[in-house]
Amino acid sequence: MAVADSYLSVSQTAEPARRKRRGVRLSTIADHAILIAGALFMLVPVYLALTTASHEAVHIQREGLSFGFGDDLVKNFDAALFAKGGFTGAITGTTMLMNSFILGVGFAVGKIVLSMIAAYAIVYFRLRFATFAFWAIFTTILLPLEVRIVPSYEVIQGIGLTNTYTGLIVPLLASATGTFFFRQFFLSVPDELVEAARIDGAGPVKFFIDILVPLSRTMIAAIFIIMFVYGWNQYLWPTLITTEEGLFTLVRGIRQIIQAMAEGSQIPEYGRMMALAIIAMLPPVAIVILFQSWFVKGLVESEK
Amino acid sequence: MKRSQFSHISLPILLLVPQLIIIGVFFYWPAWRALHSSFYLEDPFGFGSQFVGMANYTRLFTSAEYMKVARFTLFFTALVTFLALAISLLLAVKADKVIRGAKTYRTLLMWVYAVAPPVAGLVGVMLFDQNIGIITEFFAFLGYDYRLGVSYADTALAMIVVSVWIQIPVNFIFFLSGLQSIPRHVREAAMIDNPSGFRRFWEVTFPLLAPTAFFLVVINITYSLFDTFGVIDTLVKNNPASNPMTLVYKVFVDGFRGNDIGGSSAQSVVLMVLVLALTIFQFRLLERRIHYA
Numbered sequence: 169m170a171v172a173d174s175y176l177s178v179s180q181t182a183e184p185a186r187r188k189r190r191g192v193r194l195s196t197i198a199d200h201a202i203l204i205a206g207a208l209f210m211l212v213p214v215y216l217a218l219t220t221a222s223h224e225a226v227h228i229q230r231e232g233l234s235f236g237f238g239d240d241l242v243k244n245f246d247a248a249l250f251a252k253g254g255f256t257g258a259i260t261g262t263t264m265l266m267n268s269f270i271l272g273v274g275f276a277v278g279k280i281v282l283s284m285i286a287a288y289a290i291v292y293f294r295l296r297f298a299t300f301a302f303w304a305i306f307t308t309i310l311l312p313l314e315v316r317i318v319p320s321y322e323v324i325q326g327i328g329l330t331n332t333y334t335g336l337i338v339p340l341l342a343s344a345t346g347t348f349f350f351r352q353f354f355l356s357v358p359d360e361l362v363e364a365a366r367i368d369g370a371g372p373v374k375f376f377i378d379i380l381v382p383l384s385r386t387m388i389a390a391i392f393i394i395m396f397v398y399g400w401n402q403y404l405w406p407t408l409i410t411t412e413e414g415l416f417t418l419v420r421g422i423r424q425i426i427q428a429m430a431e432g433s434q435i436p437e438y439g440r441m442m443a444l445a446i447i448a449m450l451p452p453v454a455i456v457i458l459f460q461s462w463f464v465k466g467l468v469e470s471e472k
Numbered sequence: 473m474k475r476s477q478f479s480h481i482s483l484p485i486l487l488l489v490p491q492l493i494i495i496g497v498f499f500y501w502p503a504w505r506a507l508h509s510s511f512y513l514e515d516p517f518g519f520g521s522q523f524v525g526m527a528n529y530t531r532l533f534t535s536a537e538y539m540k541v542a543r544f545t546l547f548f549t550a551l552v553t554f555l556a557l558a559i560s561l562l563l564a565v566k567a568d569k570v571i572r573g574a575k576t577y578r579t580l581l582m583w584v585y586a587v588a589p590p591v592a593g594l595v596g597v598m599l600f601d602q603n604i605g606i607i608t609e610f611f612a613f614l615g616y617d618y619r620l621g622v623s624y625a626d627t628a629l630a631m632i633v634v635s636v637w638i639q640i641p642v643n644f645i646f647f648l649s650g651l652q653s654i655p656r657h658v659r660e661a662a663m664i665d666n667p668s669g670f671r672r673f674w675e676v677t678f679p680l681l682a683p684t685a686f687f688l689v690v691i692n693i694t695y696s697l698f699d700t701f702g703v704i705d706t707l708v709k710n711n712p713a714s715n716p717m718t719l720v721y722k723v724f725v726d727g728f729r730g731n732d733i734g735g736s737s738a739q740s741v742v743l744m745v746l747v748l749a750l751t752i753f754q755f756r757l758l759e760r761r762i763h764y765a
Contacts, residue, residue: 195669196570199566199569199570200570200572200573202562202563202566203563203566203567203570203573203577203581206559206562206563206566206577206580206581206640207577207580207581209637210580210581210583210584210637210640210641211580213592213595213596213599213637214584214587214595216595216598216599216606217595217598220598228604229603229604232603232604232605232606232609233598233599233604233605233606282490282491282494283491285487285488285490285491286487286488286490286491288484288487289483289484289485289487289488290484290488292477292478292484293477293478293479293480293483293484294477294478294479295481295484295485297484297485297488298484298488301488301491301492304492304495305491305492305495308495308499309751310744310747310748310751311499311503311744311747311748312694312698312747314698314699314701314720314723315506315698315720315723315740315743315744315747316499316502316503316506316740316744317723317724317727317740318506318723318724318727318728318733318736318737318740319501319502319503319505319506319509319737319740320498320502321728322502322505323497323498323501323502323505324498327497338494338498339494339498341494341498342494342495342497342498342499343495343499344495347491362477362478371478372478372480372483373483375478397585397586400588401586401587401588401589401591403588403589403590403701403702403705404701404702404705404724408728419588419590419591419702422588422590422591422593422594422706423590423705423706425594426594426597426705426706426709429597429709430709430711438598438604441594441598442595442598445591445594445595448588448591449586449587449588449591452586452587452588453583453586453587455586456582456583456585456586457579457583460578460579460582463585464582464645464649467585467642467645467646468645468646468649
């Protein structure tokens with residue numbers, strides 16, 4: 169855990185004066201102890217999910233959860249990914265994995281495209297209507313989907329979009345977060361760029377595609393990560409909108425598992441369940457870890 | 473706004489239309505319908521509805537069950553907010569201080585951000601399970617018979633623990649970025665004035681961190697109210713009967729299971745008012761932040 173670190177934050181460079189004294193040594197140990205305890209608190213539940221995914225159901229039923237690994241890890245993951253039937257009836261884990269990707273990517277791309285062009289219109293055009301549009305979009309921040317869930321469902325049902333990818337993704341796009349984020353960013357882009365583009369004879373479309381979009385690359389990457397994770401992790405909306413198993417996402421599938429667990433009379437397939445839970449968390453966790461600096465930037469900036 | 477803008481008319485409207493249509497159909501229309509049907513009583517068999525004025529609301533506020541859920545929501549929100557903030561503040565302060573392994577600690581403390589609440593709930597179901605749960609075993613060792621999904625208090629405990637667990641990363645990230653944005657000269661001056669770490673934290677660092685903390689309080693309240701749905705749904709194992717639940721979960725249960733559209737809509741409207749109040753509160757804070765920053 170004590171990996172030597174090239175990164176020095178501001179506080180750390182200010183520290184040496186204190187470190188000379190002996191008493192401080194102890195406090196440094198205490199600091200690490202607290203951080204390690206925190207890291208373990210975050211890690212252990214998922215570690216236990218992984219060990220559970222490596223045992224036979226009967227073993228777990230008899231012995232309870234354990235910290236050691238069993239021999240069935242591959243078998244359980246194989247069953248979670250490829251076996252049909254079981255707790256989800258007709259579909260396999262791979263189908264759910266694909267649906268999760270469709271929801272995550274579809275939502276993130278839709279969000280970025282919609283909010284970028286809307287923010288562009290609001291920031292870069294002299295238009296009275298833009299102020300109205302800004303407030304209309306802005307107001308959506310006030311009410312999360314969970315609050316208006318029942319009427320939203322009725323509306324989708326009325327249009328006949330239940331059990332479609334459109335019904336799954338598009339209603340989730342009805343919020344202002346992305347538009348806000350890009351508006352803030354566009355406002356920080358120097359005005360001289362537009363003037364220069366104008367002198368060069370570039371119109372608004374050319375300016376947007378050739379200058380603004382390339383300039384926003386990091387912002388787009390950052391917001392993509394946030395939105396992908398958000399879309400992938402959706403639960404309530406997919407639960408309502410998709411009743412056909414072929415459209416289930418992994419997170420939606422969790423609900424089926426719980427139901428089977430509550431109703432089933434035989435021993436639940438603990439190993440397979442936990443394997444599926446791990447598969448459901450792996451892609452978003454990997455993205456957040458791999459693109460950590462973009463992710464942190466996106467998170468901190470988008471909430472400002 | 474920008475000093476120099478384009479003066480086209482049709483293009484910006486064209487760019488705004490997709491987003492406006494989507495929020496119109498999937499936001500304003502449903503929100504309006506919730507408001508509308510909260511004043512109506514729907515026939516349980518779907519034959520029309522009848523205007524009942526405030527009846528759905530009075531029914532709500534005189535219902536002992538609703539008030540019980542409201543009290544639990546308050547308790548749950550307060551506790552989750554407090555614990556998630558306190559733990560992550562402690563961790564952020566330490567992560568900001570250490571030199572060795574700072575980056576590793578940061579990664580280890582933030583990755584859980586990406587775990588979906590219901591997935592965390594499912595892992596929680598295992599850890600707190602009556603037969604196999606490791607936490608249940610620990611309670612048994614202490615001589616306590618822990619029963620998830622049976623005992624009201626036991627289920628509440630699991631809900632709080634799991635909800636805090638997933639919320640720590642966001643708070644940690646914001647606190648750490650807040651701490652790291654404190655200018656170096658301020659830190660150094662504080663170091664000279666006040667060598668005691670504990671006092672320095674409360675007298676210098678914490679006040680400078682206050683805007684971040686206030687902002688996070690609002691974020692955490694919103695999270696506890698709305699985003700914990702997946703945690704609650706998995707931990708009550710689809711059987712809310714005698715288990716604790718939050719206001720948002722009750723909207724769902726009454727609207728989809730109980731088919732009480734009027735009552736559920738009235739609850740939605742109550743929640744809308746709550747969120748509205750929170751948001752206004754947040755913006756006033758934000759304003760102050762802009763003025764004094």
